[in-house]
Amino acid sequence: MSRVEAILTQLKDVAANPAKALADYKAETGKGAVGIMPVYAPEEMIHATGFLPMGIWGAQGKTISQARTYLPPFACSIMQQVMELQCEGAYDELSAVLFSVPCDTLKCLSQKWKGTSPVIVFTHPQNRGLEAANQFLVTEYELVKAQLEKYLGVKITNVALENSIAVYNENRVAMREFVEVAAEYPQVIDAVSRHAVFKSRQFMLKEKHTELVKELIAEVKAMPVEPWDGKKVVVTGIMLEPNELLDIFNEFKIAIVADDLAQESRQIRVDVLDSEEGPLYRLAKVWQQMYGCSLATDTKKGRGKMLINKTIQTGADAIIVAMMKFCDPEEWDYPVMFREFEEKGIKNLTIEVDQEVSSFEQIKTRLQSFVEMM
Amino acid sequence: MSLTQGMKAKQLLAYYQGKADQDARDAKARGELVCWSASVAPPEFCVAMGIAMIYPETHSAGIGARKGALDMLEVADRKGYNIDCCSYGRVNMGYMECLKEAAITGVKPEVLVNSPAADVPLPDLVITCNNICNTLLKWYENVAAELDIPCIVIDVPFNHTMPVPEYAKEYIAAQFRNAIAQLEVICGRPFDYKKFQDVKNQTQRSVYHWNRIASMSQYKPSPLNGFDLFNYMALIVACRSLDYAEITFKAFADELEENLKAGLYAFKGNEKTRVQWEGIAVWPHLGHTFKSLKGLGAIMTGSAYPAMWDLSYDANDETLHSMAEAYTRTYINTCLENKANVLMGIMERGQIDGAIYHLNRSCKLMSFLNVETGEMIKAKNGKPYVSFDGDQTDPRTFAPAQFDTRVQALVEMMEADIAAVAE
Ligand code: SF4
Numbered sequence: 001m002s003r004v005e006a007i008l009t010q011l012k013d014v015a016a017n018p019a020k021a022l023a024d025y026k027a028e029t030g031k032g033a034v035g036i037m038p039v040y041a042p043e044e045m046i047h048a049t050g051f052l053p054m055g056i057w058g059a060q061g062k063t064i065s066q067a068r069t070y071l072p073p074f075a076c077s078i079m080q081q082v083m084e085l086q087c088e089g090a091y092d093e094l095s096a097v098l099f100s101v102p103c104d105t106l107k108c109l110s111q112k113w114k115g116t117s118p119v120i121v122f123t124h125p126q127n128r129g130l131e132a133a134n135q136f137l138v139t140e141y142e143l144v145k146a147q148l149e150k151y152l153g154v155k156i157t158n159v160a161l162e163n164s165i166a167v168y169n170e171n172r173v174a175m176r177e178f179v180e181v182a183a184e185y186p187q188v189i190d191a192v193s194r195h196a197v198f199k200s201r202q203f204m205l206k207e208k209h210t211e212l213v214k215e216l217i218a219e220v221k222a223m224p225v226e227p228w229d230g231k232k233v234v235v236t237g238i239m240l241e242p243n244e245l246l247d248i249f250n251e252f253k254i255a256i257v258a259d260d261l262a263q264e265s266r267q268i269r270v271d272v273l274d275s276e277e278g279p280l281y282r283l284a285k286v287w288q289q290m291y292g293c294s295l296a297t298d299t300k301k302g303r304g305k306m307l308i309n310k311t312i313q314t315g316a317d318a319i320i321v322a323m324m325k326f327c328d329p330e331e332w333d334y335p336v337m338f339r340e341f342e343e344k345g346i347k348n349l350t351i352e353v354d355q356e357v358s359s360f361e362q363i364k365t366r367l368q369s370f371v372e373m374m
Numbered sequence: 375m376s377l378t379q380g381m382k383a384k385q386l387l388a389y390y391q392g393k394a395d396q397d398a399r400d401a402k403a404r405g406e407l408v409c410w411s412a413s414v415a416p417p418e419f420c421v422a423m424g425i426a427m428i429y430p431e432t433h434s435a436g437i438g439a440r441k442g443a444l445d446m447l448e449v450a451d452r453k454g455y456n457i458d459c460c461s462y463g464r465v466n467m468g469y470m471e472c473l474k475e476a477a478i479t480g481v482k483p484e485v486l487v488n489s490p491a492a493d494v495p496l497p498d499l500v501i502t503c504n505n506i507c508n509t510l511l512k513w514y515e516n517v518a519a520e521l522d523i524p525c526i527v528i529d530v531p532f533n534h535t536m537p538v539p540e541y542a543k544e545y546i547a548a549q550f551r552n553a554i555a556q557l558e559v560i561c562g563r564p565f566d567y568k569k570f571q572d573v574k575n576q577t578q579r580s581v582y583h584w585n586r587i588a589s590m591s592q593y594k595p596s597p598l599n600g601f602d603l604f605n606y607m608a609l610i611v612a613c614r615s616l617d618y619a620e621i622t623f624k625a626f627a628d629e630l631e632e633n634l635k636a637g638l639y640a641f642k643g644n645e646k647t648r649v650q651w652e653g654i655a656v657w658p659h660l661g662h663t664f665k666s667l668k669g670l671g672a673i674m675t676g677s678a679y680p681a682m683w684d685l686s687y688d689a690n691d692e693t694l695h696s697m698a699e700a701y702t703r704t705y706i707n708t709c710l711e712n713k714a715n716v717l718m719g720i721m722e723r724g725q726i727d728g729a730i731y732h733l734n735r736s737c738k739l740m741s742f743l744n745v746e747t748g749e750m751i752k753a754k755n756g757k758p759y760v761s762f763d764g765d766q767t768d769p770r771t772f773a774p775a776q777f778d779t780r781v782q783a784l785v786e787m788m789e790a791d792i793a794a795v796a797e
C-alpha cells in the first residue's frame with residue numbers, strides 16, 4: 001500500500017467509525033468528548049479543554065421511527081437522523097453538546113435534546129456587520145466557556161485557547177491547500193476520499209489531522225499531474241453524503257474541484273485573525289467575516305456570485321447543488337442563486353440529499369444525463 | 375365631520391385596512407418611499423420618517439383568505455421556491471415577481487390582474503426582524519436582492535435563557551441606532567426624533583387598546599369571540615404606529631365592554647367549552663375552523679399568536695432597552711420553558727379547558743416544539759390538547775375532516791373533565 005493509500009485508509013476509517021474514535025481517545029487520554037451540532041461553533045474552546053470535539057451530522061439510512069413522535073415529517077433530513085440517534089442514546093457518551101441556533105429548526109431542536117448529555121446553547125448574532133454583534137457574541141462565548149468549564153471540570157486558560165486557535169488555523173490552512181490539491185489530482189483523490197479527509201477532521205484532534213493531511217499533500221504533490229478526462233464540478237449545500245452517492249461521482253468521473261458544503265469548506269473558510277484583542281473576541285470575529293453561507297445573514301446575497309467565481313477560477317464545468325431535504329435556509333437561497341447561474345450561463349443541477357434513503361438510482365440517472373449534457 | 379364618525383369597529387377595521395394600502399399607493403404616486411416590513415419588526419423608525427408601510431405577511435394572509443394563494447404559489451414555484459419554504463414568503467415572492475414584471479414591461483401579468491390580492495406597491499426598502507423566525511431573514515434578503523434595494527435588519531437573538539439578558543438588549547438597541555443611521559442615508563435627511571417620540575407613544579396607545587380587547591376573553595361567558603382577534607390582527611400588525619389601530623381597537627374594546635354590561639356574549643348562551651388556539655390561523659379555511667368549533671359549543675378565548683403584538687414598552691426610555699426587550703421577548707423567540715409559561719398564562723386568563731395546536735407545514739418554529747409544549751403544559755395544568763395539520767396560506771395541507779375529528783376528540787375530553795369536576 002502506498003503512503004497515500006495508507007493515509008486515506010486511516011482517515012476513511014476514522015470517518016466511518018466515530019464511536020471507535022471516541023473510545024480510542026478516551027483510552028488514550030482519559031478524557032471524553034463534546035458534541036458539536038451543526039453548523040458553527042467555537043470549537044477551539046473545546047479543544048482547549050483537552051476534550052475531543054466531535055461533529056454531529058446525522059447518519060445514513062437510519063429508518064426514522066422514534067423521532068416521529070417529536071418531529072413532523074417535514075423537518076430536515078439530517079435533524080430527523082440526529083433526533084433518532086438521540087432517542088437511541090447514541091450521543092449519551094458525550095460530556096456535553098454545544099448547540100448553535102442559526103435556523104428555525106435548530107432553535108427548536110436546541111430545546112428538546114432527548115439524550116442525557118448537558119446541552120449548551122448559544123446564539124449567533126445576524127446583524128453581523130456591527131461591532132455590537134461582535135460584543136454580543138463575545139458574551140455568548142463567555143457563557144459557553146463557563147458552562148464548558150462547569151460540565152467538564154476544566155479551566156480554559158488563555159494560553160490553552162491561544163494554542164488551540166493556532167492549531168485550528170493551521171488545520172484550516174492545510175485543508176484549503178488540500179482542496180486545491182484534490183482538484184489538481186482527481187485521479188488520486190476521488191470524491192469518496194476527498195470527503196473522508198473532511199469528515200475525519202470532525203472526529204480527531206486537529207493537530208493529528210493536520211499532520212496527516214500535510215503528509216498526504218506532500219505525497220500527492222510529488223506525483224505528476226495527469227490530464228483529467230472527466231468533468232469538474234463545484235458543489236454547494238449542507239453536506240454531500242453518503243459514500244454510495246459519492247461513488248456515482250467517481251463512476252461518471254465527476255471531480256469535485258471546490259465545495260461550499262457546510263460540513264466541509266464552510267468550516268475552513270475563515271481563520272481566527274491575529275490582533276491585539278483577546279481570544280474570545282477574535283473567535284467572535286470569525287462569524288462576522290463568514291460569507292457565502294445560507295445561515296449567515298447577507299442582505300447582498302453574495303453566495304451565488306461567490307459560487308460563480310469559484311466555478312470560473314477552477315475551470316469547473318458546472319455547479320451541483322446538494323439540497324438537504326427540507327432545509328429551508330438553503331431552499332431560500334436557491335432561487336436567487338439559480339437565477340444568477342442561469343444569467344451567467346453556468347450549468348447547474350440540483351440533487352436531493354436525504355439521509356434516510358439508501359437507494360441512489362434516481363440520482364444516478366440524473367447525474368448521468370447531466371454529464372452527457374455537459 | 376370625519377368620515378369615520380359613527381362607524382362600528384368592524385367598519386373601522388375594513389376602512390383603515392384599505393386606507394393603509396391606499397396610503398402606500400399614494401406615497402408611491404408622489405414619489406415617496408414605501409417599505410415592506412416583517413410583521414413584528416419595529417415600525418417606529420420608518421413611520422417617524424414618514425415612510426409608508428406594507429406588511430407582506432398580512433398581505434399574503436389576505437390573499438390566502440380570499441382563495442388566491444395558489445396562483446402566487448405557482449409563480450414562486452417557477453422561480454425555484456421549494457414547497458418547503460413558508461407559504462407567506464412564497465405567496466409574497468410570487469406577488470413581488472408579478473409586480474416586478476409589471477414594472478419592467480408596463481404590462482400587468484395575467485395572474486396579477488385576476489388576483490384577489492390587495493393592490494400594494496413595490497417597496498423602496500425593506501425592514502425585517504427575526505423575533506418570530508429566521509425565515510424572515512432569508513425571505514427579506516431575497517426581496518432586497520431581487521429588487522436591489524436596502525434591507526434593514528433588526529436581529530433579535532434567540533433567547534435560550536430567560537429573562538432577556540442585558541447584553542442582548544444592548545445589542546438590539548445598537549441596531550435600532552444603526553437603523554436610524556441607515557434611514558437617514560436612505561431618506562437623505564436627519565432622523566426626526568420628535569416624531570419618533572410621538573410614534574412610540576402612539577404605538578403604546580394602540581397596544582393598550584389591543585390588550586383591552588384580548589382581556590375581554592377572561593369573562594365567562596366571553597363577550598369576545600377569539601377568532602375576531604385574527605381578523606383585527608391586520609391592524610395591530612400594519613397600523614400599530616398610526617392612530618388607525620388605536621381608533622379601531624378602542625371602538626371594539628368599548629363595544630365589547632358595553633356588551634358585557636348588557637349580558638351580550640359571543641356565543642349567545644351556547645358557550646360550553648373554552649379553547650386555546652396555538653399557532654397561526656388557517657386563513658384559507660378560517661370559516662371552517664371557526665364554524666367547526668362553534669358547532670361544538672367551543673369558543674376560542676386565548677391565543678398567543680395575536681398576543682405577540684403586546685409590544686408594551688416604556689416609550690420614554692431613551693436607551694431604547696425597554697423597546698428592545700418588547701421586540702425580543704416574543705414567546706416563540708424564547709426557550710421552551712418560557713414558551714410553555716406564556717401559553718399557560720393565556721390558558722389561565724382565558725379560563726381555558728383545552729388547547730388546539732396547529733402543526734403548520736409552513737412554520738417550523740411554530741411546529742417543532744408542539745409536542746414538548748403540549749406535554750409540558752398538560753403535566754402542569756392537566757388540560758388536554760390536540761394537534762391538526764395545516765398551513766396558514768397554502769390551502770392544500772389542511773384537511774377539514776381531520777380537523778373536525780381532532781376538535782371533536784378535544785371537546786369530548788374537555789367535557790369529560792368538566793363533568794368530573796362538577797361531580
Ligand atoms: S434546516 Fe438546514 S441549516 Fe437548519 S438544521 Fe436542517 S439542514 Fe441544518
Ligand code: SF4
Nearest residue numbers: 460462506507509737
Ligand atoms: S409563518 Fe412561520 S416561518 Fe412563516 S413568516 Fe410566519 S413565523 Fe416565519
